[in-house]
Amino acid sequence: MEHAEEFRKYGHQMVDWISDYFKNIEKYPVKSNLEPGQVFRQIPENPPEKPETADRLLADFEKIILPGMTHWQSPNFYAYFPANSSYPSVLGEMLTAAMGAQCMKWETSPAATELEEAVMNWLRKMTGLPENFTGVIQDGASTATLCAILTAREKYTAFRANHEGMNRQPAMRVYCSAEAHSSVEKAVKIAGIGKDNLVKIPVDEVFSLIPEKLEEAIIRDLQSGYKPLCTVAAMGTTSSTAVDPLEDIGLICSRYSIWLHVDAAFSGSALILPEYRWMLTGIERVDSFVFNPHKWLFTNFDCSAYYVKDTEALINTFKLVPEYLKSQLHEHVNDFSNWGIQLGRRFRALKLWFVLRSFGLNEIQKRLRGHIHFASLLKQWIDLEKNFEILAPVTFNLVCFRFHPEEINNEEDLDRLNETLLKEINRTGKMYLSHTRLAGKYTLRMVVAQTYVEEQHVHKAWKIIYAKSEEMYQNFIKNE
Numbered sequence: 001m002e003h004a005e006e007f008r009k010y011g012h013q014m015v016d017w018i019s020d021y022f023k024n025i026e027k028y029p030v031k032s033n034l035e036p037g038q039v040f041r042q043i044p045e046n047p048p049e050k051p052e053t054a055d056r057l058l059a060d061f062e063k064i065i066l067p068g069m070t071h072w073q074s075p076n077f078y079a080y081f082p083a084n085s086s087y088p089s090v091l092g093e094m095l096t097a098a099m100g101a102q103c104m105k106w107e108t109s110p111a112a113t114e115l116e117e118a119v120m121n122w123l124r125k126m127t128g129l130p131e132n133f134t135g136v137i138q139d140g141a142s143t144a145t146l147c148a149i150l151t152a153r154e155k156y157t158a159f160r161a162n163h164e165g166m167n168r169q170p171a172m173r174v175y176c177s178a179e180a181h182s183s184v185e186k187a188v189k190i191a192g193i194g195k196d197n198l199v200k201i202p203v204d205e206v207f208s209l210i211p212e213k214l215e216e217a218i219i220r221d222l223q224s225g226y227k228p229l230c231t232v233a234a235m236g237t238t239s240s241t242a243v244d245p246l247e248d249i250g251l252i253c254s255r256y257s258i259w260l261h262v263d264a265a266f267s268g269s270a271l272i273l274p275e276y277r278w279m280l281t282g283i284e285r286v287d288s289f290v291f292n293p294h295k296w297l298f299t300n301f302d303c304s305a306y307y308v309k310d311t312e313a314l315i316n317t318f319k320l321v322p323e324y325l326k327s328q329l330h331e332h333v334n335d336f337s338n339w340g341i342q343l344g345r346r347f348r349a350l351k352l353w354f355v356l357r358s359f360g361l362n363e364i365q366k367r368l369r370g371h372i373h374f375a376s377l378l379k380q381w382i383d384l385e386k387n388f389e390i391l392a393p394v395t396f397n398l399v400c401f402r403f404h405p406e407e408i409n410n411e412e413d414l415d416r417l418n419e420t421l422l423k424e425i426n427r428t429g430k431m432y433l434s435h436t437r438l439a440g441k442y443t444l445r446m447v448v449a450q451t452y453v454e455e456q457h458v459h460k461a462w463k464i465i466y467a468k469s470e471e472m473y474q475n476f477i478k479n480e
């Protein structure tokens with residue numbers, strides 16, 4: 001494809017394909033059931049020597065690739081946390097790809113930097129975060145959490161760790177709950193702190209960090225000569241969306257001068273609803289905060305909003321200005337490559353801008369409330385069945401539950417039963433659930449957060465879950 005007119009022709013064809021895809025998305029099996037190697041074997045070992053036509057590319061995309069895709073935008077996708085998208089987001093992404101700008105500095109595309117500043121301010125206002133927070137877009141929450149821990153490391157060593165390495169530093173300690181995301185562990189490993197120095201604080205019966213246990217651990221560590229560095233509080237854990245008590249944790253962190261980072265990767269979007277602002281109690285003692293518009297704010301992957309109070313510490317942690325990147329203006333503008341790990345940066349603010357404008361605050365709130373409402377209906381349906389039980393509070397739109405027939409009380413049998421149930425449900429191709437373990441129990445997770453999901457989808461999903469469990473139950477009775 002070498003000519004603009006050829007591009008125009010296939011571009012139109014592609015947009016038609018995408019529109020049909022969205023229209024017919026429920027016809028595809030939600031989860032790909034391919035065996036390992038099935039796609040790889042269909043790709044020639046060597047790259048083509050001669051140009052191939054766009055017709056062939058599209059045909060092979062449909063034949064080879066599509067069957068190996070899991071359809072994350074299906075309204076029947078309830079697994080993990082979503083990576084939801086939307087029509088305006090896809091349009092924004094098309095323009096980003098078209099311009100293909102590398103937005104490392106203000107100068108390399110002023111609009112990219114300034115739009116990022118503006119939409120990060122919009123998001124800050126939408127979520128009720130304090131005015132002294134400044135936002136930057138990162139590729140993911142894992143990266144944002146790593147940036148927070150690195151910034152804490154530098155701030156509390158007067159930037160010496162960056163210069164001398166970690167050898168002359170006392171062993172640092174990082175704290176999070178036993179339910180915190182694995183990205184915290186990854187971050188302490190990368191930051192040179194070591195995963196042995198990540199202290200996992202016990203949780204209570206609703207899976208929230210117990211602040212007294214945090215303070216005990218800090219005091220113990222101080223007595224042993226460690227340097228308590230950072231606490232990562234969860235605003236919505238991955239397993240069950242448990243919310244850690246921010247106010248109590250903040251008081252403890254400021255008492256011992258510890259950086260407090262909040263990981264709100266999924267649930268942070270709920271702050272757009274005033275009825276969830278209770279989660280911000282204590283935010284004034286927070287140093288940094290991350291949530292993912294690419295999870296539950298209709299903006300396609302990747303787009304993670306990272307907010308930090310001390311931007312100077314952040315920039316001093318990452319800033320490098322080699323000669324070939326120097327420009328006369330760089331004192332007066334933001335060069336976002338100095339605000340994180342990546343030098344080269346995609347123009348991610350554009351799709352977010354399209355999303356926020358195209359939906360508007362009211363429609364965003366309506367959709368988030370819809371998702372939360374559908375999840376509460378699901379919880380009610382589950383509550384009515386004596387052979388099912390809810391395993392965690394439903395605070396947002398994630399329902400954690402399991403199949404638990406009265407006759408079965410052995411935990412291992414229940415684990416096996418639910419594992420099989422999950423496999424059977426996903427094998428139907430009509431919906432996709434995932435699992436976790438809560439208090440040792442194999443737990444089914446159903447997240448209602450796909451952009452265009454409706455009540456009828458959730459109802460249909462529950463009927464599938466129920467029918468599959470009935471089948472298993474009848475088999476179980478027969479075998480007794």
Ligand SMILES: *Cc1c(COP(=O)(O)O)cnc(C)c1O
Nearest residue numbers: 140141142181183237238265266
């Ligand atoms: C999903 C998730 C993450 C990781 O997010 P990425 O953007 O994929 O790095 C971190 N923390 C929590 C609580 C999550 O749910």
